[in-house]
Amino acid sequence: MKVSYFPGCSLHGTAREYGESIEAVCKILGIELKELDDWNCCGASSAHSTNEELAIALAARNLVMAGESGLKDLIIPCAACFQRTKVAEHTLLNNPDSYKDFAFKGEVKPKDLLSFICEDITFNVVKERIRKPLTGLKAVCYYGCLTMRPPKITGAKDYENPQNMDHLMEILGVEVYPWSYKTDCCGGSLVLTRPDIIRTLVNKLYEVALETGAECIVTACPLCQGNLDQRQEEISREFKKDYYLPIFYFTELMGLAMGDSEVDKWVGRHLVDPRRLLKSKNLL
Amino acid sequence: MVAEAIEIKKIKRNKGEISLADLVTKESGTEVYGCYQCQKCSTGCPTNFAMDILPHQIVRMVQLGLEKDVLTSKTIWVCASCYTCSTRCPNDIDIAYIMDALKKMALTHKVSLGEKDISTFHSSFLSSIKELGRVHELGMVRQYKIRSGGIFKDIPAIIKEAKLGWRMFRKGKLRLSPLRIKGVKDIKEIFQRGNL
Numbered sequence: 001m002k003v004s005y006f007p008g009c010s011l012h013g014t015a016r017e018y019g020e021s022i023e024a025v026c027k028i029l030g031i032e033l034k035e036l037d038d039w040n041c042c043g044a045s046s047a048h049s050t051n052e053e054l055a056i057a058l059a060a061r062n063l064v065m066a067g068e069s070g071l072k073d074l075i076i077p078c079a080a081c082f083q084r085t086k087v088a089e090h091t092l093l094n095n096p097d098s099y100k101d102f103a104f105k106g107e108v109k110p111k112d113l114l115s116f117i118c119e120d121i122t123f124n125v126v127k128e129r130i131r132k133p134l135t136g137l138k139a140v141c142y143y144g145c146l147t148m149r150p151p152k153i154t155g156a157k158d159y160e161n162p163q164n165m166d167h168l169m170e171i172l173g174v175e176v177y178p179w180s181y182k183t184d185c186c187g188g189s190l191v192l193t194r195p196d197i198i199r200t201l202v203n204k205l206y207e208v209a210l211e212t213g214a215e216c217i218v219t220a221c222p223l224c225q226g227n228l229d230q231r232q233e234e235i236s237r238e239f240k241k242d243y244y245l246p247i248f249y250f251t252e253l254m255g256l257a258m259g260d261s262e263v264d265k266w267v268g269r270h271l272v273d274p275r276r277l278l279k280s281k282n283l284l
Numbered sequence: 285m286v287a288e289a290i291e292i293k294k295i296k297r298n299k300g301e302i303s304l305a306d307l308v309t310k311e312s313g314t315e316v317y318g319c320y321q322c323q324k325c326s327t328g329c330p331t332n333f334a335m336d337i338l339p340h341q342i343v344r345m346v347q348l349g350l351e352k353d354v355l356t357s358k359t360i361w362v363c364a365s366c367y368t369c370s371t372r373c374p375n376d377i378d379i380a381y382i383m384d385a386l387k388k389m390a391l392t393h394k395v396s397l398g399e400k401d402i403s404t405f406h407s408s409f410l411s412s413i414k415e416l417g418r419v420h421e422l423g424m425v426r427q428y429k430i431r432s433g434g435i436f437k438d439i440p441a442i443i444k445e446a447k448l449g450w451r452m453f454r455k456g457k458l459r460l461s462p463l464r465i466k467g468v469k470d471i472k473e474i475f476q477r478g479n480l
Contacts, residue, residue, distance in 0.1 A: 009419040014457045038466045040417040045365050046409035049387050054478035058413070061470060149367035150378070159371060185330040185366035192428065193402045194362060197334050230448065269455045271448075 003116075004071045004108060005033035006062055006085070008078035008222070009041050014230075015078075015222030017266035021251040022077055022113065024260045028129055029121055033075070036066055042084040045189045059088035060102040067107035073120070077113040077251075079146035079221035080188070085110040086153045112147045112154075114220045114250065118164040123171050131259035133173025136281040139248075140179045140214040141165040142205065144186060144224040159183065165250055169218055172257040177212035181205055186227040198227050199235050206235070206243055215277060216246040218253060225249055232272045246274030256283060304349045311385040314378035319343045325369035325379045335359040336398065339369055339379050346382065355390040359383070361399035404432045414475050417465030422458050425449075 011019035026033050039062050047055035063085060066074040076082040092104045117126065143165060148156035156162070160183065166176045184205065187198035205228065209217055219225040229247040236243045247270065256263045256278070264284065267274045278284035305316045319340070326338040336358045337345065345354050354360070360383050369379040390397060397403050408428035412419045429435050435442060452458050465471070 009421070012418075012463070013421045013459050014452060016457050038417075040465055040467065040471055041413045041419050043413065044409070044419075046406040047413075048365070048384055049406050050391070050410060051388065051478035051480060052384075054410075054474060054480060057474040057477055058471075061467075061474065145364075145366040145368070149371045150380075151371060183368075185364050185368065187331070188364050188366070189405075190331070190362065190364055190402070192425065193399070193405045193432075194334065197331055197362065197364075200333065201330055230452070234444065234448075269457060271451060271455070 001030060001121075002032040002034060002071055003073040003075045004066045004069050005035045006039050006066070006074055006076045006081060007035065008076070008081040010078060010222040010226070014226055015249075017269040018077060018222055018225065018249045018251065020262065021249055021255050021260075021266045024262055025251045025254045025258065028255075028258050028260065029117075029125060031121065034069065034071060036062060036069070036074070039065070042078075042081040044080045044084065048084070048087075055084065056088050056091050056099060057102070059084045060092055060099060060104065063088050063092065063108070063110070064102050064104050066110075067104050069108070072108055073116065074108045074110045075113055075116050076110055077222070079112065079144055080223065082110060082112040083146040083149075083154060086155075090153055112220075114147065114165055114168075117254075118168055123167060126168065126254065127171050130172060130257045132257060132283070134169075134253060134257050134281075134283055135173050136175070137173070137253075137278075137283065138175045138177065138213055138215045139169060139218050140177050140209045140212055141169060141182065141218045141250075142186075142209075142220075142224060142228070143182050144219065144221040145183060145188070147220065148183065165218065165220060168250065169253065172253055174218075174253065177214050179208055179212050179214075181208045186224045188223050188227075191223075191227050191231070195231065195234075198231060199238055202228055202231060203235050203239050203241075206232075206241075206245055209245065214245075216248060216274065218248045218250050220250050230271050244272065244276075246270065246272050246277050248274065304351050304354075305347050307389075308346050308382055308385050311388070312378055312381040314376070314381055316343060316346050316377070316382065318375040318377050319347065319373075320375065322374060324372050324374065325377075328368045328372055329363075330366055330368065331362045331364050334362045339363075339383075342386070343377065343379060343382065346386075352395070354386055355393060355395045356398050357386075358398035360386045360390065361397070361402040401432045401434075404428060407431075410475075410480065412462075414471060414480070415464075415468075416462050417468050417471045418463060420459065420462035422449075422460065423462055 043058040148159040
């Protein structure tokens with residue numbers, strides 16, 4: 001299966017291991033990722049906070065290029081990129097006159113990576129590729145905001161209590177706990193300007209996750225993973241705790257269960273080193 | 285968490301000018317007068333603790349035409365655009381979009397910004413896109429720190445951030461050199477389209 005792939009800016013930088021694990025997992029699953037040639041930044045929160053036309057046009061350029069590629073799916077691993085592309089899709093299809101120079105009539109469907117794997121590739125196919133179940137790993141799944149909200153734009157059905165990542169992790173053998181903070185915001189891009197807000201929000205996520213008995217958190221968004229992984233030490237300091245909560249990308253755990261040889265490299269890039277946890281469960 | 289009493293200052297409008305509520309309704313595409321103050325938005329807002337005016341109060345003030353209060357608030361900038369409010373509003377009001385509309389108006393009317401650094405961050409982010417077509421994280425952060433005067437403001441914080449940056453770099457997560465896309469010309473045209 002061949003799909004268009006829009007990694008987004010962070011996968012080439014701070015979320016490098018997400019990109020690496022995605023490519024490896026897709027190879028195992030037989031998905032050929034064709035990176036969108038010359039893609040541009042979707043604009044993220046900064047564009048829509050500044051100028052409507054700019055925000056739509058930036059995402060629209062990628063959409064049009066993907067439409068011209070001939071492939072019918074555009075897979076987007078970053079939640080912000082996904083939401084912004086869906087907004088552009090919505091605008092171009094419903095207000096074609098405002099953006100006449102962006103010729104798009106729905107030639108390609110933007111999809112978030114998690115939904116694509118769960119619904120298009122399906123759980124059964126994932127199950128077949130498992131070499132070593134992740135028995136003993138206790139986790140909560142953290143979905144964040146933008147792959148689901150607003151549901152009118154994203155098309156998400158279970159936006160208050162999503163289940164697809166939970167099921168996917170269960171298939172990998174992970175013990176997944178329910179919790180009520182699945183879709184509570186991590187603060188997103190405020191991390192650089194108001195890290196204090198992120199620390200308060202993320203500390204709450206850690207507290208509730210630990211209350212369930214989870215030993216790690218699984219994410220599907222580079223901003224979420226970044227905010228939960230990179231600031232854990234300073235949050236521990238501020239709230240006088242000693243947190244050790246590895247923060248995985250769901251694709252890293254997929255790669256681990258599927259026996260990929262590079263898992264050590266990916267998780268080695270985290271600031272909260274998961275290797276200690278994984279080794280204690282005989283998973284690495 | 286409860287906003288303190290705010291001195292009410294209405295910007296004098298000329299007769300016949302469109303009301304703030306109508307302006308925001310037009311800009312955001314959502315019916316501002318539909319709000320009946322159920323407070324669901326404010327209750328579910330993750331950053332409400334950092335706000336000076338709660339989301340439902342912002343909507344009320346927009347209804348009342350209290351331009352100065354809403355446009356100079358911290359609220360519109362610390363909104364994380366998580367869309368929890370808009371998703372849950374029983375009257376389908378897109379509060380998150382109203383926040384965006386107010387941010388844009390604050391910039392257009394050149395008011396004193398409630399969180400200037402957040403606005404500076406957004407423009408640094410966009411500068412990177414305008415120049416390269418993508419965000420070069422290191423370059424963007426550098427520009428933001430310089431423009432916000434962060435370099436001089438809080439030295440211990442800067443040192444901590446630098447240490448974090450160094451750890452990220454050691455992990456191979458910070459590109460040193462920027463990458464420029466081939467279609468940068470397209471991007472510059474897109475920026476011109478938005479008059480930026």
